[in-house]
């Protein structure tokens with residue numbers, strides 16, 4: 001079950017019927033090609049007059065343009081991006097209201113830096129699991145972006161592979177750009193007036209990557225971004241998300257199930273799994289203190305997995321092999337399963353009591369999500 005941005009895969013088909021192609025927005029942005037669409041709007045590649053510079057234009061048009069929730073999400077993105085200036089966070093160039101567009105007047109637009117690359121979602125779909133060195137590099141760049149966002153009191157709340165764009169810089173190094181701050185929340189109280197909207201929006205976000213906080217009716221703070229990135233890191237390394245199946249199974253997984261261990265061939269010593277398990281701790285206070293702390297933990301492992309070079313899958317380093325042998329010896333001594341602090345043991349009775357309590361809550365959320373999806377399916381703009 002993957003919640004992908006639906007129109008990303010078929011830009012050519014969309015281009016032939018999209019009435020916006022060839023139009024000029026705000027007197028200076030010629031819309032050239034449709035890049036994708038999400039829950040919120042449609043994104044185009046545009047050329048800015050008179051320079052011809054390529055930019056990305058996100059439009060909120062059609063019936064959603066008159067819907068307060070969608071307008072608020074657009075505004076959220078603008079407010080968050082206005083605060084943030086970082087090479088791994090998409091740059092905001094302009095925004096405004098569409099004028100002189102006939103029935104579409106009153107719609108909203110955001111002009112952003114164009115990321116000429118691909119999404120992590122597409123990379124995982126086409127290439128499967130990533131080499132650990134590459135996955136760690138991507139995760140650490142996202143953490144760098146999150147550190148800046150959190151320092152400014154901005155929580156992204158929709159971290160997932162479709163919102164992590166990848167491009168190569170002049171030296172061939174893979175660069176991350178974090179996009180879609182439409183669910184972002186500012187911790188300075190700016191957004192407090194519409195918490196119901198964002199709580200609902202968060203629920204409708206991406207269950208595969210969702211932190212358990214909303215299920216426990218806890219506030220969704222910065223630690224939720226870390227949880228979602230933990231899920232993304234697991235998916236990059238394993239080729240699939242840690243909790244899969246029906247919506248209910250996924251929600252229950254987040255709520256009560258232990259984080260699965262990565263395959264042994266990917267993570268022989270369990271150290272990567274330990275980092276992911278900590279990032280995905282059920283209780284926000286048990287996670288890393290902040291993105292920087294998680295990044296430091298990953299940095300310690302980078303050397304074990306072939307370092308910075310993301311073009312080669314190196315054989316295991318001597319150090320990795322030595323640590324593996326040490327770990328195996330320790331495991332033989334303890335007679336344990338080798339996961340160290342990764343799993344906490346719990347009495348079977350306690351586990352099933354916890355599951356049934358959460359099952360009720362997950363069923364309620366699943367039901368409300370089903371209603372949301374039905375409403376979404378009925379709208380031509382989703």
Ligand SMILES: Nc1ncnc2c1ncn2[C@@H]1O[C@H](COP(=O)(O)OP(=O)(O)O)[C@@H](O)[C@H]1O
Pocket residue numbers: 005008035036037038039040041042043056090112113114115116119162163165179180181182
């Ligand atoms: N700045 C950008 N550069 C290139 N492609 C982009 C950019 N912003 C968005 N996209 C593409 O458009 C898709 C939808 O964008 P997103 O911001 O997630 O919209 P929504 O708020 O509607 O979910 C993305 O998955 C990506 O493929």
Ligand SMILES: [Mg+2]
Pocket residue numbers: 005038039040163180
């Ligand atoms: Mg999106």
